[in-house]
Amino acid sequence: MKQNSTSKIVAFVFLIIMAILWAFPILWGIFTSFKSEEEITAAGATFLPIHWSISNYAELLFNNQSTPIVKWFTNSLIISVGHTILVLVVVSLASYGYTRLEFKGRDLLFGMLLASMMFPGIVNLIPLYGIMDKLGWVNNFLAVIVPGAAGVFNIFLVRQFVLGIPKTFDESARIDGASEFQIFWHIILPLLKPVLTVVALFSFTGAWNDFLWPSIVLNDIDKLPITPGLQLLQGQYLTYPGIGTAGALIALVPTFLLYLFAQRYFMQSMSLSSGVKG
Template identity: 85%
Template structure:
C-alpha cells in the first residue's frame, strides 16, 4: 500500500511538472501579446505586463491590409471544416466496406492500403501538385480540402472500432428488410460516433495546422490559411514580437476550443472496442 501511494505521488509530481513545462510558454505568449512593443524590448524579463494594452490585436486585426489575418482565419475555417466533413464521409464508408462487405481481394486491398503508410507523405507532393494542376485546382481551396480525405490511419482506426460491433445487429436488420445503406446509417453510424469524433478532431487539427501543402498549392495571399499566413506575418513584423505573438494566439483559439469540448469523446474512444460489447 505504501509503495503504491509512493508511486502515485511520483507519477503526479512528474505529470504536474510536464503540465507546467507545457503551459508556461503559452501563458508567456498570452501575457506578451498584451504588452506594448516598447515594454517587450526595454522591460527585460517580466512575466506579467506592466501596462496592459490591446494595441497588438488592434493593429493586427484592423490596421493590417498587407497581412489580412481575418481572411486567413476564415480560409482556415472553410478548409478545416470542409476537409473534416469530407473525411468523415469517406472514412466511415470505407471502414464499413472493409468490415461488412464481402468482395474479392478485400483483405489484400486493405493490406496494400496499410502498406502505403510506409512511404513518407512528402514523396506525393509533386504527383499531387500535377493532379491539382490537371483539375484546375491550383490556387483553389479545393486543392487543400480534398487531398487526404481518405487517410489510411483514419480508415484503420474506424475499421478496428467497427470490428467490435457484433454482426448479429446487421443480420437482424436484414431480416427486417434493411438494405446495406440503412444498416450503415441507422445501426453502424450511431455506434461509431465516438471514434468519428476523434477522427474529426485529428482531421480538423491537421487541416488547420498544415503549412507545407497550402504554401505550395496556394499562391494568392488572400487565399492562404492562417498557418502559412503567420509565416508572412513573422517576416513582416520580425521586430514586433507582440504582434507576432498575438497572431499565433489567434490561430490557437479554434483548436483549443475543439479539444476542450471534445475531450470526453476522445477519452471514450481510447478503447477501440468500446462501441459495443458482444
Template identity: 65%
Template sequence: MQYSKATKIIFFTILAILGVLWMFPIVWAIFTSFKSNDEIISSDFQLLPQHWTLDNYKELTASNEQTPVFKWFLNSLIISSCQTLLVLVVVSLAAYGYTRLQFKGRDALFNFLLATMMFPGVLNLIPNYKIIDTLGWTNTFLAVIVPGAAGVYNIFLVRQFVVGIPHELDEAAIVDGANEWQIFRHVILPLIRPALTVVALFTFTGAWNDFLWPSVVMTDVDTMPITPGLQLLQGQYLTFPGVVTAGSLLALIPMLLLYVFAQKYFMQAMALNSGIK
C-alpha cells in the first residue's frame, strides 16, 4: 500500500509525539536523580536541576546492610539468568512433546493449558506461596526461579513454531538411525533457535522486572532482587525520592543494554507473535 507524502508526515508526527510522551518519564527521572531532596519535593516544577548533585548516587552506593544495592543487583542477575535457562529447557521439551510425541490425551492436555491463560496470574499467588512455604523455599532463589519455569504462553509460542517444521525431517533422521532424543537435539532444536531466543529475551526481562512475587516470597534483605529491594530505599519513616529514583535508573540499565544489543531479536519477536516465521 502506497501512502501519500502528507499521510506519511502525519504518521511521523503522531509517532514522534508518542515517542516524546513515552520517553519523558525516563528523561525526568534522569534529571531528578541529580537533584537534592528539597528541590524534588518543592512545589515548583523544573525539569533541569538548579544545583546538580551526586548525593543520591553516593547514598545509593554507600555500604549499607539494610539496602545492599549491589547485592540486589547480583541477585537479580543470578535469578534472571537461571530462570531463563530453566525456561528454555522446559519449554523446548514441552513443545517437542506436544507436537512430535503421540500419547493419549495430548491435545486435550494442551487445550487445558491454554485455558489456564484465561485466569489472571494473581489467582495463583496464595496457592503458589503455600507450595513454596511447604517446600521450605521462602527467602531462597528457588522460590523465584522455579515457579516461572513453565509459562503457558512460551510453550504455545514454541509449539506453534515446531508445528511448522516438516515431519519429513524426522523421518529422514529415523532412517539414519536417530532416536527421539537425537531428533530433538540435532533436528528440532537448531530449527527453533529463533523462537527460543525470543523466549529467552522475554523471560529475562520478565524475571528482572518482576516485583509482586519476589516481594511475597522474599523478606530477607540479602536474597532480594533489586526490583522489590527498591521499596526499602524509601526509608521506614522518611521518603528519599532522589535515592529511589537513582536506584530505579540503576535497575533500568541492564534492560536498556539488553534492548540495544538485542534489538533485532525483539523485532523478530514481533514477527513471531504475528504468525510470521
C-alpha cells in the first residue's frame, strides 16, 4: 500500500514538472506580447511586463497593410472548417463502406490503402501540384481544402470504431425495411460522434497548422492562411519580437479553444467502442 502511494506521488510530481516545462514558454510568450518593444530591449529577460501594453496587438490588427493578419486568420478559418467538414463526410462514408458493404476486392483495396501510408507525404507534392494546375485550382482555396480529405489514418481509425458496432443493429433495421443509407444515417453515424469529434479535431488542427502546402499552392498574399503568413510577419518584424509573439499567439487561439471544448469527446474516443451502448 505504501509503495503504491509512493508511485502515485512520484507520478504526480513528474507530471507537475512536465506541465511547468510545457507551460513556461507559453506564459513567457503571452507576457512578452504585452510588453512594448522598448521594454523588451531595455529590460532584457524579464518575465512579467513592467508596463502592460496592447500596442503589439494594435499594430498587427489595425496598422498593418503588408501583413494582413486578420485576412489570414479569416482564410485559415475558411480553409480549416471546409477541410474538416469534407473529411468528416468522406471518412464516415468510406469507413461504412469498408465495414458494412460487401464487394469484390474490398479487403485488398483497404490493404493497398494502408500500404500507401509507408510513403512520406512530401513525395506527393510535385504530382499533386500538377493535378491542382490541371484543375485550375492553383491559388484557390480548393487546393488546400480538397487534398487530404481521404486521409488513410482517419479512415482506419473510424473503420476500427465501426467494427465495434454490433451488426445486429443493421440487421434489425433491415428487417424494418431500412435502406443502406438509412442504416448509415440513423444508426451508425450517431454512434460515431466521439471518434468523428477526434477526427475533426485532428483535421482542423492539421489544416490550421499546415505551412508547406499552402506556401506552394497559394501565391497571393491576401489568400494565405495564417501559418505561412507568420513567416512573412517574421520577415517584416524580425527586430520586433513583441509583435511577432503577438501574431503567434493570435494564431494559437482557435486550436486552443477547440481542444478545450473537445477534450471530453477526445477522452471518450480512447476506447474505440465507447460510442456503443450494449
